[in-house]
Amino acid sequence: GIQVEQSPPDLILQEGANSTLRCNFSDSVNNLQWFHQNPWGQLINLFYIPSGTKQNGRLSATTVATERYSLLYISSSQTTDSGVYFCAVRGGSEKLVFGKGTKLTVNP
Amino acid sequence: GAGVSQTPSNKVTEKGKYVELRCDPISGHTALYWYRQSLGQGPEFLIYFQGTGAADDSGLPNDRFFAVRPEGSVSTLKIQRTERGDSAVYLCASSFGTDTQYFGPGTRLTVL
Numbered sequence: 558g559i560q561v562e563q564s565p566p567d568l569i570l571q572e573g574a575n576s577t578l579r580c581n582f583s584d585s586v587n588n589l590q591w592f593h594q595n596p597w598g599q600l601i602n603l604f605y606i607p608s609g610t611k612q613n614g615r616l617s618a619t620t621v622a623t624e625r626y627s628l629l630y631i632s633s634s635q636t637t638d639s640g641v642y643f644c645a646v647r648g649g650s651e652k653l654v655f656g657k658g659t660k661l662t663v664n665p
Numbered sequence: 666g667a668g669v670s671q672t673p674s675n676k677v678t679e680k681g682k683y684v685e686l687r688c689d690p691i692s693g694h695t696a697l698y699w700y701r702q703s704l705g706q707g708p709e710f711l712i713y714f715q716g717t718g719a720a721d722d723s724g725l726p727n728d729r730f731f732a733v734r735p736e737g738s739v740s741t742l743k744i745q746r747t748e749r750g751d752s753a754v755y756l757c758a759s760s761f762g763t764d765t766q767y768f769g770p771g772t773r774l775t776v777l
């Protein structure tokens with residue numbers, strides 16, 4: 558089945574810093590979603606981005622489907638950005654396959 | 666409108682007992698998914714419903730796990746003869762067609 562790798566596994570930032578999270582996947586995909594899992598465990602949708610670039614406030618994402626990767630950019634990070642960021646893809650079936658996540662800690 | 670809701674939020678049971686976990690999807694969403702998340706891992710797929718039927722149950726770990734969606738809306742995940750290894754957060758998601766999946770808050774299951 559399709560494999561999803563996320564890097565880095567852990568990231569510690571000072572408030573105000575920028576960061577880039579990466580997601581590599583092993584096969585062509587029909588769907589790619591980025592999620593933020595908050596400290597209470599809720600998975601919050603950030604982007605639905607099987608290809609192209611999208612922006613939402615301080616967050617933006619780019620997926621290059623032909624090269625099988627996606628990037629999530631966080632600018633001017635805030636302490637509330639802390640949590641785990643997951644990339645999930647859908648290939649030939651309807652299920653989402655998740656990576657192991659990037660744990661982000663933003664210190665004040 | 667309301668998001669995906671799941672009940673109970675926490676469930677503690679003893680090894681060997683039977684449990685039921687409930688999911689209420691977003692109104693109008695035709696597809697419903699169950700995932701399981703162990704500590705430090707990403708969610709893993711269990712089963713997918715399109716309408717009332719289970720279109721893909723390839724992620725169910727064994728025959729102790731079963732799920733139903735009798736009227737094409739609410740779904741129940743049923744676990745028989747629970748084992749300590751079943752302890753995890755069980756997540757439900759719904760979508761309209763095969764579009765963006767929206768997740769509920771999860772049920773934390775602890776098997777003692």
